[in-house]
Amino acid sequence: MSPEDRLSESVGRLYQEQGSSVRRFLTLVLGNHSVADELTQETFLHLWRQPTAFDASKGGIRNYLFGVARKKAADWWRRNGRRPAVPQEPAPPSADSLLVRDAFERLPAESKTILWLREVEGYSYDELSGILGVPVGTVRSRLHHARQLLRSIWKQEAK
Amino acid sequence: MNCTEAEVYVSALCDGQQIPDDARAHVLACETCHRTLRVYAEMGAELRLASLAETAPLPPLPLPHSRKRPFWTKQVPIPRLAIAGLAVCAVVLPLAVSIAGAQSRPLWFQFGYTIGNPGEPLRYFVAKEGFDETISGIHMAAAGPASAALRIKIERIASDEVVFRARAVPAPVEAPDAATRSIGSLGPLRMDGAPALRYRPGEDFMIPIEGGGAVYLRGQVRDDQPRIAFGLPLIPEPDRLSLRSPALFAAEKLLVQMAGASATARSPDQAVNLYIPDEGHFTFALEAFPGAVQARAEWGSIDFELEGRSYRVLAAAPVTGGDQPRTVWVRRDETGRMRCSAACLGAGPVPR
Numbered sequence: 484m485s486p487e488d489r490l491s492e493s494v495g496r497l498y499q500e501q502g503s504s505v506r507r508f509l510t511l512v513l514g515n516h517s518v519a520d521e522l523t524q525e526t527f528l529h530l531w532r533q534p535t536a537f538d539a540s541k542g543g544i545r546n547y548l549f550g551v552a553r554k555k556a557a558d559w560w561r562r563n564g565r566r567p568a569v570p571q572e573p574a575p576p577s578a579d580s581l582l583v584r585d586a587f588e589r590l591p592a593e594s595k596t597i598l599w600l601r602e603v604e605g606y607s608y609d610e611l612s613g614i615l616g617v618p619v620g621t622v623r624s625r626l627h628h629a630r631q632l633l634r635s636i637w638k639q640e641a642k
Numbered sequence: 643m644n645c646t647e648a649e650v651y652v653s654a655l656c657d658g659q660q661i662p663d664d665a666r667a668h669v670l671a672c673e674t675c676h677r678t679l680r681v682y683a684e685m686g687a688e689l690r691l692a693s694l695a696e697t698a699p700l701p702p703l704p705l706p707h708s709r710k711r712p713f714w715t716k717q718v719p720i721p722r723l724a725i726a727g728l729a730v731c732a733v734v735l736p737l738a739v740s741i742a743g744a745q746s747r748p749l750w751f752q753f754g755y756t757i758g759n760p761g762e763p764l765r766y767f768v769a770k771e772g773f774d775e776t777i778s779g780i781h782m783a784a785a786g787p788a789s790a791a792l793r794i795k796i797e798r799i800a801s802d803e804v805v806f807r808a809r810a811v812p813a814p815v816e817a818p819d820a821a822t823r824s825i826g827s828l829g830p831l832r833m834d835g836a837p838a839l840r841y842r843p844g845e846d847f848m849i850p851i852e853g854g855g856a857v858y859l860r861g862q863v864r865d866d867q868p869r870i871a872f873g874l875p876l877i878p879e880p881d882r883l884s885l886r887s888p889a890l891f892a893a894e895k896l897l898v899q900m901a902g903a904s905a906t907a908r909s910p911d912q913a914v915n916l917y918i919p920d921e922g923h924f925t926f927a928l929e930a931f932p933g934a935v936q937a938r939a940e941w942g943s944i945d946f947e948l949e950g951r952s953y954r955v956l957a958a959a960p961v962t963g964g965d966q967p968r969t970v971w972v973r974r975d976e977t978g979r980m981r982c983s984a985a986c987l988g989a990g991p992v993p994r
Contacts, residue, residue: 491705503700587689599689602686608657608659
């Protein structure tokens with residue numbers, strides 16, 4: 484098996500293991516399933532095309548993939564404006580989660596990204612610092628701000 | 643610490659981060675702050691719950707298929723030193739090859755000789771190192787025909803010097819073979835004790851003839867093989883006109899064929915004369931002269947018309963040099979008669 488074939492096999496396996504997490508993240512951040520699918524694939528293709536860009540000394544492969552996904556989401560937002568182009572699809576079954584999710588989707592992309600990575604993906608402050616490329620203190624203040632905003636929107640929706 | 647001051651630490655406490663003790667004490671004791679902490683925890687739980695709703699199957703990853711490359715197109719690592727070496731070789735090798743080629747290319751010595759006085763040789767020879775021949779000839783000198791035989795042995799040819807040994811002896815003025823004018827009865831000359839002579843190309847070099855007189859040698863060194871035809875450069879200089887082994891046709895009928903005969907007009911005021919019994923005297927020149935008509939010369943042929951009759955000369959070598967075709971001039975004299983009973987070919991001044 485050639486080195487190229489081995490790389491394809493490794494990236495394919497990684498996609499099966501981590502692809503769903505990355506796609507969930509991108510779906511919530513972007514609010515668009517088809518775009519999330521597309522950017523998820525682009526995230527893994529980026530790794531396939533430039534495997535040497537991943538530096539294990541700076542964090543695990545999962546951190547790296549979320550970092551790439553976040554940048555691709557930011558690029559997409561920059562190209563397509565602040566709102567998703569496709570209307571939202573029906574959300575989860577719970578009434579509360581429906582409201583939290585509705586409120587979450589109204590957050591700015593930056594807040595959505597950091598909240599999702601912390602609450603759903605469970606990244607530590609240090610890891611978030613690496614993924615987002617900001618100091619730990621900034622991670623702390625951004626999380627505080629994002630939660631305040633989400634709570635504010637959620638409460639308004641609940642009313 | 644009040645609620646406003648503690649607010650920033652609630653989020654950090656929610657994430658299990660270390661916060662100041664007084665902030666922790668306030669958050670745990672303050673109902674408002676404690677409620678905020680619970681809300682934050684609840685929001686996180688709702689988000690995690692929402693994430694579980696994303697159950698659509700993952701689309702396949704369109705990884706490009708790797709191509710099976712033939713072994714001769716596979717990339718292999720090459721050290722930079724090797725690349726630098728190749729670059730140096732690419733520059734140095736052609737240079738070295740051209741220098742070596744120039745050094746190993748044999749040089750040629752084109753030479754001729756006259757008898758009695760220095761001048762332009764009537765016939766040239768081409769030699770490489772190792773040339774060793776006896777040559778002879780009859781030259782028309784002021785006092786009459788002179789004949790000598792010359793054995794010349796070329797030992798070394800350089801661009802600025804030719805080293806040779808030579809011996810010149812008088813040869814009987816005899817013409818056993820009128821066609822070649824060779825003096826075959828002399829046989830090979832012995833070269834015992836002949837000294838090595840050094841010749842500078844372009845100069846006239848005197849070689850004494852044993853018993854009196856001298857042979858004058860003149861030549862030049864060339865790095866390409868000289869093309870010689872009938873003892874002269876294959877393509878004459880543009881100011882010369884030469885007929886070598888010519889045949890003359892009139893209205894496509896062969897009038898004469900002179901195999902081996904040759905005559906050259908060595909300057910524009912010279913002409914080549916061809917006499918054919920019963921046909922007359924044809925004079926060819928590069929410049930117009932009284933009674934001459936224009937003719938078209940192109941390499942080995944001359945075409946012209948005289949008195950409504952078309953003529954063509956076909957020669958064994960180019961008639962003249964320069965851009966072809968060229969205009970030459972020709973005149974026919976029916977009245978002029980020569981002493982020769984057969985066709986004659988020679989050179990002389992342009993008739994005025």
